[in-house]
Amino acid sequence: MNIELRHLRYFIAVAEELHFGRAALRLNISQPPLSQQIRQLEEAVDACLFVRNNRRVELTTAGEQFLTDARAILLQVDQASERASRLHYGDSGELRIGFTSSAPLIKQIPDVVYQFRRRYPDVHLHLQDRNSRQLLIPLQEGRIDLAIMRNTPLPDDLQYRLLQTETMCAVVHKDHPLASERKISVQQLRDESFIFFDHQGGTALYSEILGLLQRYEVTPNITLEVGDAMAILGLVATGLGVSILPRSFRRARISEVVWLELTETDARSELWMVWSAHRQVTAPLRHMLELLATLS
Numbered sequence: 001m002n003i004e005l006r007h008l009r010y011f012i013a014v015a016e017e018l019h020f021g022r023a024a025l026r027l028n029i030s031q032p033p034l035s036q037q038i039r040q041l042e043e044a045v046d047a048c049l050f051v052r053n054n055r056r057v058e059l060t061t062a063g064e065q066f067l068t069d070a071r072a073i074l075l076q077v078d079q080a081s082e083r084a085s086r087l088h089y090g091d092s093g094e095l096r097i098g099f100t101s102s103a104p105l106i107k108q109i110p111d112v113v114y115q116f117r118r119r120y121p122d123v124h125l126h127l128q129d130r131n132s133r134q135l136l137i138p139l140q141e142g143r144i145d146l147a148i149m150r151n152t153p154l155p156d157d158l159q160y161r162l163l164q165t166e167t168m169c170a171v172v173h174k175d176h177p178l179a180s181e182r183k184i185s186v187q188q189l190r191d192e193s194f195i196f197f198d199h200q201g202g203t204a205l206y207s208e209i210l211g212l213l214q215r216y217e218v219t220p221n222i223t224l225e226v227g228d229a230m231a232i233l234g235l236v237a238t239g240l241g242v243s244i245l246p247r248s249f250r251r252a253r254i255s256e257v258v259w260l261e262l263t264e265t266d267a268r269s270e271l272w273m274v275w276s277a278h279r280q281v282t283a284p285l286r287h288m289l290e291l292l293a294t295l296s
Contacts, residue, residue, distance in 0.1 A: 005077060007041045008070040010034060011049065015067045018057045086122070088283060095284040096126040098135040099148040100203075101228055105248040106164065106271065109148060112291045123284045132204035139276060145285050148292075150204035151270040160272040163295055167247045168212065168267040170260040171232070173239040179258040186216050186244070186264055193241040194220040195232050205229075208269055209244045216264065233257055 013023040014034070024031040042049050049063035059067065086093075103109045117125070128138075132149035139147050139158055154160060170189060172179055178188060197206040213220050223241055226232055230252060232243050237256035246269045250259050273292050275285065 003041065003044050005074065007037060007044075008074055010037045011041055012067065012070055012074070014038060014050065014057065015059055015063065018059075020057065093282065093284050094124040094126060095146070095282075095288060096128070096144040097146045097148065097288070098128045098130050098138060098144040100132045100135070100150055100271075101129055101230075102150075102246055102248050103148045103271065105251045106166070107251075108164070108295050112288075112295065116288055116291055120284065120287060123287075135274070139274060142276070142279060145275065145282065146288060147272075147274040149272055149274055150208065151272055152204035152207070154274065157277050158274055159277040160274040161289075161293070163271045163273050163292060165268050165270050168209070168244050168262055168269055169247050169250070170262060171236050171243045171245050172258050172260065173236060173242075174256050174258050175239065176242070176258070178260060181260055183261045183263050186213055186218055186262060186267070189213075189220075189242060189244075190218050192221065193223040195224045195226065195235045195241040195243045196220065196222045197229075197232070198225040198227050203228075205246070205269065212244065212264070212267055215266070 013026050017023040020031050020035055024034045047062040048060050049066055051058045051060055132152050135147040135149050138144045170184055178184055197203045199206050229245055229249050233254050236243055237254050
């Protein structure tokens with residue numbers, strides 16, 4: 001006979017009550033089947049677990065040890081069931097998120113991460129900061145579950161949903177002749193020295209900004225290329241050139257830099273959430289997607 005969990009529960013009830021009648025009442029079964037199940041259990045373990053007489057029921061030494069072990073087994077089963085349930089419903093586990101450097105500067109993104117931590121404190125979050133294009137391979141290989149990134153061409157095995165659209169702004173030094181303007185056209189930057197993202201750095205903003213300028217027949221004079229937006233802002237602050245950046249970077253307040261709105265209505269950048277089209281959507285990922293969807 002294979003020992004089943006019900007045999008352990010029957011045994012524990014009898015061991016704790018030391019009375020077959022009370023144990024049967026506790027288990028909501030009749031006494032004869034309970035006695036039969038205990039006999040079958042003793043045959044299966046090849047040991048006498050109880051000393052029975054007309055007056056009392058007592059545990060044998062083997063029964064005392066079996067009681068300790070049976071309680072431990074049922075506790076492990078209960079704990080395993082709880083862990084499985086929490087994983088299934090996304091109350092525990094892990095979620096690996098890659099994000100482009102500008103994502104934390106959009107206030108709603110940190111707010112969503114904060115809400116997620118409050119709702120699911122036992123889900124471990126792994127956060128990685130990379131350029132948009134550098135997030136594609138980790139997504140494809142399953143090393144991250146979700147990317148918050150700029151719009152960029154995606155392979156067929158990835159899917160996306162639009163999170164937000166934000167405007168682009170021109171960025172100039174405070175003493176630049178255009179600094180007193182409220183709005184300018186990108187064509188007014190035609191003769192300027194541009195500080196750009198490194199075209200080999202993997203950022204989607206390089207293509208976005210270059211595409212915007214080319215649509216209005218502006219060929220930028222790129223005199224400096226750097227790896228990230230903060231470096232661009234630092235160099236603009238020294239007066240070495242101008243640039244174009246998404247409005248969210250304005251939260252990095254630098255007193256020497258002036259942000260100018262652009263008149264072009266298509267001077268916009270999209271922020272996406274991207275995940276695998278083929279891998280299973282885990283419960284923590286589903287919860288995060290649902291929270292992020294409230295932003296779109």
